[in-house]
Amino acid sequence: xxxxxxxxxxxxxxxxxxxxxxxxxxxxxxxxxxxxxxxxxxxxxxxxxxxxxxxxxxxxxxxxxxxxxxxxxxxxxxxxxxxxxxxxxxxxxxxxxxxxxxxxxxxxxxxxxxxxxxxxxxxxxxxxxxxxxxxxxxxxxxxxxxxxxxxxxxxxxxxxxxxxxxxxxxxxxxxxxxxxxxxxxxxxxxxxxxxxxxxxxxxxxxxxxxxxxxxxxxxxxxxxxxxxxxxxxxxxxxxxxxxxxxxxxxxxxx
Amino acid sequence: xxxxxxxxxxxxxxxxxxxxxxxxxxxxxxxxxxxxxxxxxxxxxxxxxxxxxxxxxxxxxxxxxxxxxxxxxxxxxxxxxxxxxxxxxxxxxxxxxxxxxxxxxxxxxxxxxxxxxxxxxxxxxxxxxxxxxxxxxxxxxxxxxxxxxxxxxxxxxxxxxxxxxxxxxxxxxxxxxxxxxxxxxxxxxxxxxxxxxxxxxxxxxxxxxxxxxxxxxxxxxxxxxxxxxxxxxxxxxxxxxxxxxxxxxxxxxxxxxxxxxxxxxxxxxxxxxxxxxxxxxxxxxxxxxxxxxxxxxxxxxxxxxxxxxxxxxxxxxxxxxxxxxxxxxxxxxxxxxxxxxxxxxxxxxxxxxxxxxxxxxxxxxxxxxxxxxxxxxxxxxxxxxxxxxxxxxxxxxxxxxxxxxxxxxxxxxxx
Numbered sequence: 173x174x175x176x177x178x179x180x181x182x183x184x185x186x187x188x189x190x191x192x193x194x195x196x197x198x199x200x201x202x203x204x205x206x207x208x209x210x211x212x213x214x215x216x217x218x219x220x221x222x223x224x225x226x227x228x229x230x231x232x233x234x235x236x237x238x239x240x241x242x243x244x245x246x247x248x249x250x251x252x253x254x255x256x257x258x259x260x261x262x263x264x265x266x267x268x269x270x271x272x273x274x275x276x277x278x279x280x281x282x283x284x285x286x287x288x289x290x291x292x293x294x295x296x297x298x299x300x301x302x303x304x305x306x307x308x309x310x311x312x313x314x315x316x317x318x319x320x321x322x323x324x325x326x327x328x329x330x331x332x333x334x335x336x337x338x339x340x341x342x343x344x345x346x347x348x349x350x351x352x353x354x355x356x357x358x359x360x361x362x363x364x365x366x367x368x369x370x371x372x373x374x375x376x377x378x379x380x381x382x383x384x385x386x387x388x389x390x391x392x393x394x395x396x397x398x399x400x401x402x403x404x405x406x407x408x409x410x411x412x413x414x415x416x417x418x419x420x421x422x423x424x425x426x
Numbered sequence: 427x428x429x430x431x432x433x434x435x436x437x438x439x440x441x442x443x444x445x446x447x448x449x450x451x452x453x454x455x456x457x458x459x460x461x462x463x464x465x466x467x468x469x470x471x472x473x474x475x476x477x478x479x480x481x482x483x484x485x486x487x488x489x490x491x492x493x494x495x496x497x498x499x500x501x502x503x504x505x506x507x508x509x510x511x512x513x514x515x516x517x518x519x520x521x522x523x524x525x526x527x528x529x530x531x532x533x534x535x536x537x538x539x540x541x542x543x544x545x546x547x548x549x550x551x552x553x554x555x556x557x558x559x560x561x562x563x564x565x566x567x568x569x570x571x572x573x574x575x576x577x578x579x580x581x582x583x584x585x586x587x588x589x590x591x592x593x594x595x596x597x598x599x600x601x602x603x604x605x606x607x608x609x610x611x612x613x614x615x616x617x618x619x620x621x622x623x624x625x626x627x628x629x630x631x632x633x634x635x636x637x638x639x640x641x642x643x644x645x646x647x648x649x650x651x652x653x654x655x656x657x658x659x660x661x662x663x664x665x666x667x668x669x670x671x672x673x674x675x676x677x678x679x680x681x682x683x684x685x686x687x688x689x690x691x692x693x694x695x696x697x698x699x700x701x702x703x704x705x706x707x708x709x710x711x712x713x714x715x716x717x718x719x720x721x722x723x724x725x726x727x728x729x730x731x732x733x734x735x736x737x738x739x740x741x742x743x744x745x746x747x748x749x750x751x752x753x754x755x756x757x758x759x760x761x762x763x764x765x766x767x768x769x770x771x772x773x774x775x776x777x778x779x780x781x782x783x784x785x786x787x788x789x790x791x792x793x794x795x796x797x798x799x800x801x802x803x804x805x806x807x808x809x810x811x812x813x814x815x816x817x818x819x820x821x822x823x824x825x826x827x828x829x830x831x832x833x834x835x836x837x838x839x840x841x
Contacts (some may be wrong), residue, residue: 226790226795229786238699249793250794251796251799251802253796254794254795262791262794265791266788269807270813271805271808271809276795279797279801280795283795283798
C-alpha cells in the first residue's frame with residue numbers, strides 16, 4: 173500500500189517584489205486508491221502545491237517534507253520523482269517541437285521502467301489508449317503539443333497518465349478550458365487509469381463540475397496557502413452552493 | 427543577456443554598408459523613409475546601395491586588402507585566413523571521389539568553359555582570389571528526367587592554401603540531388619556556380635564535416651531558370667572557420683528556391699553563412715530556413731539573410747528565417763535579416779529571427795515524465811534541428827545527419 177504524505181509544507185517564490193510566501197503549512201496524506209480533490213479560489217496556492225510535488229525549480233521549499241512510501245521526495249530531481257511513481261498532469265502543457273508523440277511516449281516509458289517496453293505490446297497499448305481517449309491515429313506522428321487544441325493537450329496528458337502508470341497523479345486544473353464532451357472523455361480516462369492501476373489522485377480544481385464525473389473520497393478547501401477545511405464529497409456540494417466567500421476574510425481580498 | 431548575445435536588425439528598406447571601391451560617397455536622399463546614418467563610426471558616410479549593385483569582379487587585384495571592417499567581413503576572423511584573401515592560391519586539380527550515377531558526369535573543364543561566370547561573380551576578395559587562381563573547374567553536369575543522387579567527396583585537400591571552382595549544371599527538365607561532401611583538412615577559398623535550366627529540379631547539399639583545423643570560404647552562385655526548382659542545403663558541423671555564402675538569383679518566371687541551413691558550433695568554431703536571394707523574375711518564390719545550435723566557449727555563428735525583390739519580380743512570395751539555440755555560456759550568435767523590396771506587387775515577403783537558450787519549461791515537462799536532464803536536452807536539440815534535416819529529401823543523408831547531430835550532442839556532454 174503506497175502512501176504520499178505532505179507534512180507542514182512551506183513554499184515561497186521569488187517575484188519582482190521580493191520573496192513571496194505561498195504555501196503556509198500544508199498537511200495532507202493520500203493513500204493508494206484514494207481520490208482527493210483540492211478546491212480553492214484563484215491565487216490560493218493550489219498550483220504551487222502541484223508544481224512543488226513535481227519539483228519545478230521556480231518554487232523554493234522553506235520547510236516541511238513530502239514523503240512517498242517514507243522516501244523524501246524533496247531530495248529527488250524532477251525526473252527521479254517521476255521514476256519513483258509521481259505524475260503531474262499540467263494545466264498548460266508545453267510544446268516540444270520536432271519530438272513526436274510516439275517518440276516522446278516511448279522515451280518516457282523507457283525512462284520510467286528502466287528498459288524499453290516490448291515493442292509489440294507497447295504499440296498495442298498506445299493504440300488502445302488513444303482510441304479510448306478518442307484521439308485520431310495521426311496524433312502519434314505530430315510533435316508533442318505543437319498546434320494541439322486545449323482539449324487535445326489535456327487528452328495527451330491523460331494518455332501519458334494511462335500509459336506511464338504512476339502510483340500517484342496530481343491533476344492540475346485538468347478540467348479548465350474543456351467543453352463538456354472533452355471533460356467527459358478526460359474524466360473517463362482518469363477513472364479508467366484508477367480502475368486499472370489503483371493509483372492515488374490529487375485533483376486540483378477551481379470548479380465543482382469535474383467532480384460530477386470523477387468522484388472524490390475527500391475534499392479539501394485550500395485558502396491562503398493552507399487547507400482551511402476538509403470533508404467528504406458533501407463539502408463540494410456546499411461549495412457549489414455557497415462559493416468560497418465564507419473562507420475569505422476581508423484582509424485577504426486582492 | 428549574459429555571455430550569450432544575439433543581434434537582430436530588420437528594416438523594410440535596407441542600407442547595406444558598402445565595401446565597393448567604385449562607389450563614391452553619396453548624400454542622404456531626401457524623404458526616404460527610415461534612412462539614417464549608421465552608428466558604427468563612419469563619420470556620416472552613408473552609401474546608398476541596393477544589394478544587387480555591389481561591386482563585382484573576377485580579378486583579385488580589383489579588391490582592396492581586407493581589413494575586417496567591410497560589411498562582408500566584419501563578422502569574420504579575417505586575421506586567421508590572410509593566406510586566402512591576400513596570398514597566392516594553389517589552383518591545381520585535387521583528388522575527387524564520386525559515387526556512380528547515370529546521367530550525371532563529373533569532369534574537369536578548362537577556364538574557357540562557356541558556363542563559367544554565368545551564375546554569378548565574386549563580390550569579395552577571397553572569392554576573387556580563388557577565381558583568379560583556379561586552373562580547371564570541376565563540372566558536375568546533370569541530365570535525364572529521372573530522380574537520382576550523387577555524392578562528390580573531397581577528403582584530401584591538404585593544408586596549403588587553395589583556390590577552386592565548381593560548376594553544377596542541371597539541364598532543362600533534369601532532376602537530381604548532388605551532395606558535396608567535405609572532410610579532412612583544408613585551407614580553401616572556392617566558388618561554386620549552380621545553373622538550373624528550365625524546369626530543372628535540383629537539390630545541392632554542401633556538407634562540411636572538416637577536421638577541426640580546416641578553414642573553408644565558399645561562395646555559391648545559383649541561377650534558377652523558368653519554372654525550375656533549387657533546393658540548396660548548407661550543413662556545417664566540422665571545421666575551424668567555415669563560411670558558406672549562397673547567392674541565388676531567381677532568373678526565370680515561376681522559379682522557386684528553398685534554402686536550408688543546419689549548423690552546430692562547438693567551442694572555438696566559427697560558422698558563418700551569408701544568404702542572398704534575388705527575385706529577378708515574376709511569380710518567383712523563395713523560402714529560407716537556417717537553424718543552428720551553439721555550445722562551448724567562443725562558439726560563434728553568423729547568419730546574414732538578404733532578400734531583394736527586384737522591380738521585375740511581380741507576384742513573388744518570399745520568407746526567410748533564422749533560429750539559433752544557445753546551449754551554454756560563452757557563445758555568440760549574430761542573426762541579421764535584411765529585406766529590400768522594389769515592387770509593391772507581391773504575394774508575400776517576411777522574415778523572422780530568434781536566438782534563445784534552452785526553454786526551461788520544455789526541460790521540466792520532459793523531466794516530469796522521468797526523462798533525465800541530459801536526455802531531455804538531447805531530445806530538445808534534436809527536435810530543434812530535425813525540422814531542417816527532414817526537408818532535405820535524401821533518406822540516406824537524413825539518417826546520417828541524425829547520427830552526426832547525435833555525435834555532436836554526445837561530444838558536448840563531455841565538455
